[in-house]
Amino acid sequence: MNIAVEHIATDQPPDEAKARDLDYGWQSGNQVQLLENGEAYFPRVFDAMRAAQREILLETFILFEDKVGHELQGILIEAAQRGVKVVVSLDGFGCGELSAAFLAALADAGVMVQMFDPASKTLGIRTNWFRRLHRKIVVVDAEVAFIGGINFSADHLGDFGPEAKQDYSVQVTGPAVADLHHFALAQSGRQVRTRRGWRRRQQRPSPWATDSGEGLVRLIYRDNLQHRDDIEEAYIYALSKAKKRAVIANAYFFPGYRLLREIRNAARRGVQVQLIMQGQPDVLLAKLAARMLYDYLLKDGVVIHEYCQRPLHGKVALVDDDWSTVGSSNLDPLSLALNLEANVLIRDRAFNQQLYDSLETLSKNHCQVIPAKQKPRLWLWRLTVGFLVFHVMRHFPALTGWLPAHKPRLKPFESQAHD
Template sequence: MNVAVEHIATDQPPDDAKARDLDYGWQSGNQIELLENGEAYFPKVFEAMRAAQREILLETFILFEDKVGFELKDILIEAAQRGVKVVASLDGFGCGELSVSFLRELAEAGVAVQMFDPASKTLGIRTNWFRRLHRKIVVVDAAVAFIGGINFSADHLGDFGPEAKQDYAVQIVGPAVADLHHFALAQSGRQVRTRRGWRRRPQRPAPWSTSEEDGLVRLIYRDNVQHRDDIEEAYIHALSKARTRAVIANAYFFPGYRLLREIRNAARRGVHVQLIMQGQPDVLLAKLAARMLYDYLLKDGVVIHEYCQRPLHGKVALVDDDWSTVGSSNLDPLSLALNLEANVLIRDRAFNQQLYESLEALARNHCQTMPEKRKPRLWLWRLTVGFLVFHVMRHFPVLTGWLPAHKPRLKPIESPAHDV
């Protein structure tokens, strides 16, 4: 049997999404629940999928054939067999090791599997490294949505061991789910319809909500066409308005100068700015790159913590007592200039406080704090290397754009022999 796996173009969104220039505004009246790590996330999302009546839309960067991946597969198959429309959009690099038998079982049950930029290995090495589908979104029956940084893999569970990831997602119920549903449908290439219970596409939003009410949610995203800087601009705008506190917990931290300057400026005007970085990284280069920026930030009063209990995979932040963001985007060149990402902005005091308490406990109990005045040992070497690394990393997206693997392609994959 042929396994029908659709192939989505690398750089360009589907025609429907590209034509509409999707912009989403602030939606009020939402219930938002913080889900920390797989122990909180997987039971919630699996429960929603098991209760699905009409539709499951799923996007993920990583799906592994482990206990989490097999449970997800069984749930999707059972849903499809009872008549639920199931669309699973997977990244060709992050899901590149999935077996043909795994995909075949999904396809035979009626699950529509889409692989973003799959590529065969060259000399045993995968070449489709950059411009990934890095979003993690689940929408069930256009009634409940999940978004964050958690993949469908067992390394998001504590019993995985010392390499288990620390991460965050949110469950949303309310009007903002219609925006996530609309977005997920459009990005999957499915026809976006307006029907009872589904909201029409919102108008272009104001960049900042001035409402005093809670429960506000706005979907933002980046692509390689019309929304290249939306997530980075949201961080910059929030930090520019910060009055009392700002906390950023990010796995891969190497932002551009404008965001670095806004972080530093906030600290200079008396905002208590804390950064939580990887101290035990799954990618050593991420730690080295982030440390190149420490001196620049520490001298102006930014407090930097390195989380040392296990790898940090979170992509969350908060400003003052009501603004927060949770999503898939790191603050590095891959996420800010190459990958397809999605975050939600949240204006809700209770959620902000819950996230703050979680991050504060993380910083207090499981982090080491960088000293304000670090020893100037090898300062000339660090200055030279830091300068070179910074500029290489900032021009890295342009350089990777020249690689042949990044040319947009739209090609159906029909044969199970294809190495996906």
């Protein structure tokens, strides 16, 4: 049996008047719920999918054929069979091990399956490492949306064992869902129809809402066109406004100098700045890279915790009492300079406190504090090396033709599945 898995390109605008270059402004009157780990996330998103009446849009970096993946597959098949429009967008690297039979079952049921930049292995090695579709977004019936860092895999559940990931997503209801819905439709290559509750923004909105009301939400994203730095700029701007506290919990921490400087400057002016890093990383290089920056930050009063219970996979932050962000973007060169990412910014005191309480429990009970040295050694050397590595990573793919700095185009991808 032949199945067609579309090859999608979210690096370039669609046909409709180059209007993919859109900015999403702050929307008020939303309800945002923090979902910590798969135990909270999977039941909530699966219940929403089971109740879907018209449409399910799903983007994910990783989908595995494990108990979570098979449950998701069954829910999507059942939804498609009862007439729900189901569009699933997968990354060709993160989902590269999915079997043709698994994809065929979805396609045969009417699920529209799309793969971003699929590539076969060369000498047993995957070659499509860079410019990944790293977003994790689900929108159901244009009424409820989920966004964050949790993939559809069993390693986000505690019973997976010591390698189970610590991570976060949010459920959003309210006017901001229209923006998430419009974005997910546009990025999937589907026809976008302007609907009530969504409007095109002519000027890029500030990363900081002018009002401090409750339930304010703004979608921000990173692409390789005109939104290359939006997520990084949002962090920098929020930290520049910080007056009381700032907490960043990030799995892969190796940001550029501007963001590092803003973290340091906040601590210098008396803001309580806390970083929660990986202590037991799933990628050892991530821990080594982050530690190159510790001395630079510690000497100015930044408090650094390493989470040691299991791998940290979260990408969350908060500033003061009402600004927060949750999403897919790490603070490393891959996320900040190459991958396709999406976060939500949230201005809501109750949500900010909920996230703060969760991170405070994490830091107090499951982390070790990195002590500040009286005389930091080699911090300037480490910073210099880090600066060079970051900018090499940032520009090298665009300068070398053999690395995937290309712009994939829509074309069918044929795969064989056997009954």
